[in-house]
Amino acid sequence: MTSQLDFSALKIAILGGGPGGYEAAMVAASLGAEVTIVENKGVGGSAVLTDVVPSKTLIATADTMVRVATAYNTGVKFDDPKAAYADLGQVNDRLLKLASEQSQDIAAGLERAGVRILHGTGKLLEDHRLEVSTGEGTEIVQADAVLVSTGAHPRELPGAKPDGERIFNWTQVYNLNQLPEDLIVVGSGVTGAEFASAYNGLGSHVTLVSSRDQVLPGEDADAAQVLETALQRRGMKVLPRTRAESVERTGDGVRVALNDGTTIEGTHCLLAVGAIPNTADIGLEEAGVTLTDSGHIKVDGVSRTTAPNVYAAGDCTGVFALASIAAMQGRIAMAHLLGDSVKPLKLKQVASNIFTSPEIASVGVTEEEISSGHYQGDVVKLPLRTNPRAKMMNVEDGFVKVFSRRGSGTVIGGVVVGPRASELIYPIALAVAQKLHVDDVADTVTVYPSLTGSIAEAARRLHVRSS
Template identity: 65%
Template structure:
């Protein structure tokens, strides 16, 4: 299979195919690019802007905000490295205060970058000959899309292949309805001009933890309300424990085992009422309690597309739905709510639909990151699965506190954890908790994807001093255990 962007050779079958894509997020626009490369006539219908919520209101904006927060956190620890700022503290016992954030400018930059990324995606699609229609759309049977509103309302797109990539939206609580000013979803935070004095974050999953970490670093007082016994209940338990420890040490108020029943605004404040009757008062509240797929009223049932009880589109490992010729990708499928997975689902769908070489989606080698401070990155099998006997594996965990580079950088929290198959020593997973864990997880992902042995990892040279050196050390220790 040729995947070169400069290839001009298209499949003779694909040249005659018409592809319609509903939704211009990562799953949609990546599918469109693959289909165009294979010679199809491609039309994308998008309501809000190319890139979808990933680019406009979710991943790109939140990670841009987090980048500023990360810099603030780094500056906050600079005194330990001997750095002093004009007007700042002159000793470790004095309060910080030399650096502050202009949230209005931060959000202006967030929106500017999101718009620029969306514009770049549109330009790339147009360069490849993809037609873009602006507006909402719905299926009209399994082989057509109709634009129901917006600039191109009334347009009808006949297709041999349809891809649904409609994404998701923030879930809200019946008694915690967002107003866009004091009670917010993660799509609305970028309209707040002043740093919240006291932000109450409801929900301690990935989104809640990321925003709690970011606003804490930016200087807001943060209360994180978790309905579970710890933050990040779906992540590695050791990693979650480190993060919660860091949160509490930095002054964040973490309220565990407490479900929010309601959020009510009173002028310039909000009151969050918990299920046990306690209340938390703050200046703003961010509701981060999951998401809902955008699959309502888009003609799924009429077209024969099955959905789960949660409303997610049922797909197989090559992104096919129950309706012939209809595929789906991204958050609307509920497979794995990551932009990288959505993009791969979209590509796989087009490779399969248009007769190119394709391999089914493999979730076991998908790396994911929680962009808190420190970051948490994981790939492959988990320790919980090994502990339960679902997977047979050996585990080595090394704290970063003993790593020479970590000491130089003033890093006190975090670890690397590597898992290998019992007996064979094949790397089956890992966890990294550290600054830039999203980068450090890549060699582990390669090892999992290519089924490398711990000896393969151990025998590769690592830079000294480096944080990645701890991965090599973990592999060396697993060699002994694997024997």
């Protein structure tokens, strides 16, 4: 279908200006297409305005607080042990300003590339047209191909409606001017764990309601245990195997009813119980786009949907709820559509990070897949407390794991738990993507002292003796 198109004159409409949408737009514009983005919140979408950018800024501030709180072990002293405190109003003003500036920077870059930005809501019509409702009326955008990148919104519980004052979803917490004294976080997945860790670091007393046996269900079990231990040591209360049935306002706080018949009370409650794709009532099924039972758009490895010349990227696809994946899906979609060189998305090469304190990063095959026999692999785990740089940095928690294919020694995965794990995972991700041998990693000289030294040491221990 796409081979018959004149790429230089191709018109592309993008519904949603988040990472999937704006990255796709930049690629398409660079390849000569005429591009229109439709976005109703602001360029960057929820990822920039209410999700990734503000939440990670909040987390960075909390990380500073945690390092200050543990600095006494290094010889740093304070006349008043409680001298450091978080001015949440200033923290939130800063992070919202950064989010706005990031959105403006992205918009300016798109405009320089010749992309048209149309502010409004869109609906897919036949023949790849978009019906766009703006503040000035309705406009029909003509296109030869469409990328849908509409994201997702917070899921709600039937008995717990966010009000933006005491009961919040993750887009509303930046309304707070005072630090919650006693915060109840419902949901121990990535979002719940990140916010629980952040507010714990900022000084709130946090209770985390977890429906599973461990915080971060589905993640590396050792990593989840390190995180849970660290959070409990810093005063967090974790309620495992517990579900919230309802949340209600009290006079000056909230009351959460649990599935065992008990209740807990706090000053505020944050709901982090998943997300729902923004795919309803935008004309997808009428246009021939197949949705999964969960409402996500079904896509293949190059972001194609089941409708000709309709692609999709980001959280609305349910592939991985990561801004980096949304961006990659968008870039792949446009490269495929416009005939540029492209490689299908390979999820086993995707590095992800959980921005808790400590951070948790992973890539490739999991240890559970090795233990279950799905992959034949060897595992080496090194605690960071034996790393000289970690000792100097007063790092108490964390480890490095590297997985190699049994027999061949090819790096197939890894996990890093510790400060800046999001940076430390990169050499392992590079090794996985490029199918490097453990000796390739081990024989690359690392700085001494450095945290990356533990990655090289793990690789050395996975060395396969040549026959």
